[in-house]
Amino acid sequence: MARYGLAAHVFVCRDEDYIVVLDLKRDRYFALETAKAALLSTLVPGWPATAQQGTAIAGSDPEEVLRPLLRHGWLLEESTDTKAATPVRVPRPEAQLAADGEGPAEKLGLRTLFAFVVASIFAKAALRF
Secondary structure (H helix, E strand, C coil): CCCEEECCCEEEEEECCEEEEEECCCCEEEEEEHHHHHHHHHCCCCCCCCCCCCCCCCCCCHHHHHHHHHHHCCEEECCCCCECCCCCCCCCCCCCCCCCCCCCCCCCCHHHHHHHHHHHHHHHHHHHC
């Protein structure tokens, strides 16, 4: 059976009972049941759920789960254009960027208020036209 990889515009992660798929081309999230999607662990390197972790449905066909993912363009046959489904790891923050309530508050003058109103009117016009 062929091996598959994620398309460059697709990201996946596991959230307990679901595999969450982010499709950047459509700008949407989709959810797959982990129990059904666990079957893909043998076909997609780095898939976030394995048949051992999830309770894979006995007798289910991986091709049945695979077909809609291929149709949406989320999975492609493994090549140089595909990537593993390994979730992204975000490093822990090392410094606080902003502190609440510390230091003197900046005073807002008429100039700042005027700039805000002009920017708001410009933004509304830009969105409308």
